[in-house]
Amino acid sequence: MSSETRPETRTVHVPHVPIEGSRPIAVPIYQTSGFSFDDPAVMAESMGHPDKSFVYGRYSNPTVRSLEQAVAGLEGGAAAVATGSGMGAINTVLLGLLKPGDHLVAQNSLYGGTAAMLNELIDRFGIEVTYVAENDPAALRAAVRPQTRLVYLETISNPMTLVADLPGMCAVARELGILSVVDNTFASPLLCRPIEHGADIVVHSSTKYLGGHSDIVGGIAVFADAALYERVWHFAIELGASPDPFAAWLTLRGMQTLALRMERHCSNALHLATRLQEHPAVTAVHYPGLASHPSHELAGKLLSGCGGVFSFDLAGGREAGERFMSSVRLALLAPSLGGVETLVLHPATTSHRALSAEELRRCGIGEGTVRVAVGIEHPEDLWADLARALA
């Protein structure tokens, strides 16, 4: 800014330092709500298209775009829309693609927020939903109607860790001209890439493994097809679920260690699940890495690791579950998953407390079921903590 202006003006218009001859190693945080232009025609053009110049923070931002390209690349998609939360990504996709009178088929066991949102769609938007098992392509085929637009699946379900038959289910969807959406939060793109198995859209809560450090809330939707991406992007900028650049930056920073973390999450979970199976206070352990799990064989085909979440049933029922919760010391009593710290929760009295005993049974959740979201601590320290709590 020229020295002809007064201090009041010069404090506002601070210099921007151009970078020439070198570039930052880390992705910079573009903490700006908007962008200024030299050419009004370029500005006008940028308002209507995701691939033109950056114009306004709700539309896109260079830090957020880095995250979108990174996750789209990992998932093998054409492009992605990052959002302020996982539910933001799920709602961007559902509200962006569905209209009243449409029908969707979803798997029986869904993340709680998604299940609640589908009920909203049914009650308030006149959308119909049919539930089928996550591994039953014949049931999916039978459920499809002329109004069916979407099939909604989760790679690994919570908390019983059932693995969806992505190739079987997505093939039926494709054959019948229906879009398939897969929540890949529990697997991360390191363990499974649903687009490789025929999915059209992948959604994540990046709050979990992508961010990985329990310090952000974020989400992202990845599109196999660029035209579908553009259609949803236009809706996304109106919905306004866009993320803050700093949260996007923390997610990018977390993702740099995703491969290392996932290896440890998986090996820790298998170690603990295997040892818990032998424990006299435990009646069942639910982890696809175990031969006893109903999804074991499918997991071997679809996943390059079974993830960091497992659950187990205590012989002593609800009371034993509650006692276990108050006995762990290292593991933290907390919702969520995917961070470096091990978290435990008792679904019957926390995440699934709204369900009756009968509904819990239908989801396969026992009164004494405990969910463990394993962190990256030393496995022996974790085992000592669980074993002490069980004793």
Ligand SMILES: *Cc1c(COP(=O)(O)O)cnc(C)c1O
């Ligand atoms: C946490 C979670 C969500 C919701 O994500 P938020 O970031 O909490 O909005 C959706 N799906 C799954 C599988 C999750 O674990």
